[in-house]
Amino acid sequence: DAGVIQSPRHEVTEMGQEVTLRCKPISGHDYLFWYRQTMMRGLELLIYFNNNVPIDDSGMPEDRFSAKMPNASFSTLKIQPSEPRDSAVYFCASSLKVGGEQYFGPGTRLTVT
């Protein structure tokens, strides 16, 4: 398997623009997680899905953030409008079973100027 795939790998945008991050989980994995990593806050869970259904989005910072999983092989994380404080590395991870090991994608480094 190719592992978890994320795109783009790097994104530079101006404040106020919409940003869409994409993720393809490992085939057969029923759980998908979106994380944000910064030096100050470390690795934070934003939202996770089970069988394409959002289970807990309490980690989403504010209404500017939204996530969807229209099918088992694709998920998006959208920020609209983006702000400089959203600059971070965003990881997508998938897991085969509840509480099991998570496989992380390579991440998207987002810079908002």
Added chain:
Amino acid sequence: QQPVQSPQAVILREGEDAVINCSSSKALYSVHWYRQKHGEAPVFLMILLKGGEQKGHDKISASFNEKKQQSSLYLTASQLSYSGTYFCGTLPGAGSYQLTFGKGTKLSVIP
């Protein structure tokens, strides 16, 4: 609640041993350990379950003291390839999905 890791950073010479600790104020069901190299994604190392035995592979092992809500990661005879940041992630219950990660311990192994 975010687990607390110690130390925050450690520098080792090749062949030396290290211990990284992870403590939680909450009761835990399992502890997960990941390693992240600079500019890369976290990579899974091992899971320790409540009531389970100490785990390990190669020269990296870990223990879980569920009474103290603590886990320790042991790296013996360290190699250059062990360098990276080690994160523990905790789950409070058997049906929990949401891993809460510590802030990490940066390990540097030098020749």
